[in-house]
Amino acid sequence: MxxxxxxxxxxxxxxxxxxxxxxxxxxxxxAVGEVSAPQILAHxxxxxxxxxxxxxxxxxxxxxxxxxxxxIITNPAAFFSLFFSGVLISANWFIYIWAVNAxxxxxxxxxxxxxxxxxxxxxxxxxxxxxxxxxxxxxxxAAGGVLILTVEYGSIPWVSLGLAxxxxxxxxxxxxxxxxxxxxxxxxxxxxxxxxxxxxxYVHSQGTGHFGVSSSLSINLLLIGSGIVxxxxxxxxxxxxxxxxxxxxxxxxxxxxxxxxxxxxxxxREHFSHTHLIAFSFIWVALAVYSxxxxxxxxxxxxxxxxA
Numbered sequence: 224m225x226x227x228x229x230x231x232x233x234x235x236x237x238x239x240x241x242x243x244x245x246x247x248x249x250x251x252x253x254a255v256g257e258v259s260a261p262q263i264l265a266h267x268x269x270x271x272x273x274x275x276x277x278x279x280x281x282x283x284x285x286x287x288x289x290x291x292x293x294x295i296i297t298n299p300a301a302f303f304s305l306f307f308s309g310v311l312i313s314a315n316w317f318i319y320i321w322a323v324n325a326x327x328x329x330x331x332x333x334x335x336x337x338x339x340x341x342x343x344x345x346x347x348x349x350x351x352x353x354x355x356x357x358x359x360x361x362x363x364x365a366a367g368g369v370l371i372l373t374v375e376y377g378s379i380p381w382v383s384l385g386l387a388x389x390x391x392x393x394x395x396x397x398x399x400x401x402x403x404x405x406x407x408x409x410x411x412x413x414x415x416x417x418x419x420x421x422x423x424x425y426v427h428s429q430g431t432g433h434f435g436v437s438s439s440l441s442i443n444l445l446l447i448g449s450g451i452v453x454x455x456x457x458x459x460x461x462x463x464x465x466x467x468x469x470x471x472x473x474x475x476x477x478x479x480x481x482x483x484x485x486x487x488x489x490x491x492r493e494h495f496s497h498t499h500l501i502a503f504s505f506i507w508v509a510l511a512v513y514s515x516x517x518x519x520x521x522x523x524x525x526x527x528x529x530x531a
Contacts, residue, residue, distance in 0.1 A: 234466025238475045241459035244452065246482025249323045249331070250490075251452055255445040258433040260321040262426060263449065265419035266434065267316055270450025272412035275405065278454065284405055291406040308396040309411035315389040316453075322382045328487030329495060333372070334386030335480035336506045340365045340513065341391035349395060357516035361509045368505030375498040404461030408454065477510065 255263060279288060295301045322331050340361060346352040372380050397407060426432040434446055463475075484503075487493045 230466045234463045235475075237459045237463030238467060239463075239478065241456040241463060242475055242478035243482070244456040244459070245479040247486070248319075248452065249328050249483060249486050251445070251449075252320050252323045253491075255442060255449070256324045258442065258446065260317060260324060261422065262433055263320050263446070264313065264317045265422045266446040267320075267449040267453055268313060268412055268415050268419040269423070270447055271453045272409065272416045272450070274450040274454045275409040275412060278458070279405060279409065282405070287403060288406050288409065291403065291410075295410070304396050305407070305410045306414045308393055308407070309414035311389050311393040311396065312411055313415050315386060315393060318382060318385045318389065322386075326491070326493060327382050328483055328491055329493050329499065330380055330382040331386060332480040332483035332487060333380065333503065333506065334383035335390075335483065336477070336503070336510060337365060337369070337383060337387040338390050339476060340509065341387045342394050343513070345391050345395045355516070355520075357512055361513035361516075364505050364509035364512065368502040368509070371498060371502040371505065375496070375502070404457060408457055 252263065258266075279285060295305065319331055322328070343352075343358060344362065347354045347358075369380065369384070372383075423432065423434070427435070434443060488495045
């Protein structure tokens with residue numbers, strides 16, 4: 224029993240630290256804001272791939288990678304799913320970096336609040352999962368919040384929906400690919416690294432590249448570090464997910480967009496109107512309804528299993 228509790232505690236702290244890092248990432252991208260979003264994205268992809276190779280060497284996971292390579296070679300569907308997931312996560316990173324440096328941190332927060340509900344919706348549509356009464360209530364409330372913002376802006380909040388959809392579909396593709404987190408991230412970044420390298424070589428040939436002698440040491444280090452701040456929270460999350468329940472992960476995932484919102488409102492002083500408050504309140508209530516209902520369902524399932 225004590226060992227189980229220790230494992231759960233380790234899992235919780237891994238999850239908490241992962242979401243804390245994701246929460247404060249806007250400050251990192253702002254620090255490197257003099258570099259264009261496409262270049263930041265390209266560096267993030269390349270250095271993430273390099274860092275994952277280092278991780279594989281340090282953790283001696285080559286046997287795992289080789290096993291996954293063999294399964295991918297014999298399965299073209301797995302190869303294309305990895306390429307697709309690489310494109311999706313790159314799109315998600317680009318939207319996020321651009322939005323942060325364009326002063327839309329609050330919209331990124333909304334996107335990641337909506338994301339869990341988008342993931343459930345995709346599960347229902349694509350995987351034919353069940354859709355109960357409380358999930359319907361959650362979606363109606365979330366849709367109400369998005370509709371309020373749409374009316375306020377006079378246009379659809381594309382940043383929020385783009386982040387939620389790209390990450391939601393990415394999660395769906397990852398679920399179907401069924402690879403380890405280390406192998407998955409390594410292959411995803413490897414698939415798009417040639418494109419990123421080609422782009423970086425092009426901008427440097429045009430004299431508009433920011434990496435190297437034309438940039439300060441701090442900017443160069445931040446660009447290199449973009450791979451580290453990308454990989455570490457993903458690895459922490461993967462370790463946490465092994466040890467704690469899905470419902471607990473569901474609660475922890477709200478840490479990140481909450482920190483994003485606090486940074487956007489209180490540090491970056493982005494405009495947060497009464498309409499924003501009403502819309503976010505709809506989203507918060509939707510997430511509360513969804514999370515509590517999932518916890519109740521999970522608890523009942525455990526009781527039924529125990530009785531059986």
